[in-house]
Amino acid sequence: MMKVYHITSSGGGMHSRMIKEIHTLQKIDCVDEIKIIVWNRNKLNKNILEISKEKKVKLNIINIPSQYGKITLSIVKFWFSLFRKIRKEADENTLLWVHGLISAIPITLLKLSGKKFKFIYDIHDLDFEIIYQNYKNIFGKFLSKFFEKIDLFLVRQVDRILVPTESIGKNCNGLKEFYINKGIKEEKIVTLWNVPEIDKFLNYKKIKLKKPKGFVVGYIGLIREEVYKSILILFETINELGQDYKIVLVGFGTAKEKLKKIAKKKYKNLNIIFYDAVKYNILPNYYNICDAILSIMYGEIKNVKRAIQTKVFESAFLGIPVIVQENTLNADFVRKYNCGVVIKDLTVEEIKIALEKVKKIKFNPEDIRKKWNWKNEEKKLVKIIKELNK
Secondary structure, three states: OOEEEEEEEEOOOOOOHHHHHHHOOOOOOOOOOOOEEEEEEEOOOOHHHOOOOOEEEEEEEEEEEOOOOOOOOOHHHHHHHHHHHHHHHHOOOOEEEEOOHHHHHHHHHHHHHHOOOOOEEEEEOOOOHHHHHHHHOOOHOOOOHHHHHHHHHHHOOOOEEOOOOOOOOOOOOOHHHHHOOOOHHHHHEEOOOOOOHHHHHHHOOOOOOOOOOOOEEEOOOOHHHHHHHHHHHHHHHHHHOOOEEEEEEOOOOOOOHHHHHHHHOOOOOOEEEOOOOHHHHHHHHOOOOOEEEEEOOOOOOOOHHOOOHHHHHHHHHHOOOEEEEEEOHHHHHHHHHHOEEEEEEOHHHHHHHHHHHHHHOOEEEEEEEEHOOOHHHHHHHHHHHHHOOO
């Protein structure tokens, strides 16, 4: 029998793929215990508390206050705390499923010390590129290169690498190609797409949610500083287009309160509806009051080019067109299935044109649902667990 530790430094929000992975592990006979070890930096997300009450799942919280996106001494405190805990509890029947570079560093050091356990490195983004984006100076560039070397060293120490994307045969590479081009063996890498759970996403719990009149443009996801500019441009676009358009924003994040204030002050004549983050089992209700979904534009960021955002899969799954950025995997996906509009630059004029185009798009989501659903990804996970349990 195997016990599985899911380890994450992102206590502010539990990644949707991590939740789906845990639900898959609950179904596997050889897994008798799942422990989530989470670094609570500020405020623990409700998703983590809810899933910790489920079958086989236990929760262990490391409470160390810290800022997100900054390199501080609190990270070293987290490393020491995690190192001591795993050294004491893990054995050869333990699978350490580590999310992100910050959590992977002390686990790699523990493995190099001779400690026996199985090791999966679950990569959501290239964290060292995010470091540079947060600092955008010489120091940030140095830190980014330094942590890239650490990342490329530690991926050679793990049993399996999980990445969220690979090329779908068009313009852009995914994270799988990034690591292959860096000399990592392809057989060690498994692409695990963050796609919807077909049963939950189609047979969802209905709630009373009234669709606003007119054409509704939605954004669903984290409302962080990186998306602030994009949403402001959306506000300005709808302000110019007039009362026939409405905006729905669903999620939480550091920029949400700022957007509420500016909406009240500058765009008080617009119909902008803010919703908090919602549970996965009712999320489709919020998609279905939208006529189009905006996938936020981040500019020339490599991580974004290699990603397909979860909202793109979910929108297409429900038959709702999405507006995405050019020269990204998002754009490759949208063109492949004709399920949205691709724009080059995030400007008022481009979004206006995109909204006119998106009204004419009609597509059948059945082909998307057959290929891009969690049941297909679940088969990959079951195979990995059985191989590592031998």
